[in-house]
Amino acid sequence: MKLRRSWAVKTFTKGLEFFRIVAVLAENEGHHPDLHLVGWNNVTIEIWTHAVGGLTENDFILAAKIDKLDVLDLLRRKPSD
Ligand SMILES: C[C@H](O)[C@H](O)[C@H]1CNC2=NC(N)=NC(=O)C2=N1
Secondary structure, three states: OOEEEEEEEOOHHHHHHHHHHHHHHHHHHOOOOEEEEEOOOEEEEEEOEOOOOEOOHHHHHHHHHHHOOOOHHHEOOOOOO
16 A cells, blocks of 8 residues: 555656655655656656555655645646645
8 A cells, every 4th residue: 555646747857846845855754755757747656664565654744745845836737636
């Protein structure tokens, strides 16, 4: 079981900017997601705790903080939810 969310970014480079922002957060949290940039503009982030091979509270905390990031200027459209 993993937490997974995808976003369509405006450009490949904006996808990398997204990753850079997430990387700062991940370093601060001491918890690190899997980052995928596929098909030039599809960003998918997967979160789980490798150490236990499943989900822990830290995963939900990181996911919630990623959801709150101000990345609208990087996206093709607003996230649907
Ligand atoms: C020592 C260090 O805190 C651990 O290796 C952390 C780092 N970040 C991590 N991130 C994630 N997603 N899962 C882990 O098990 C994990 N372990």
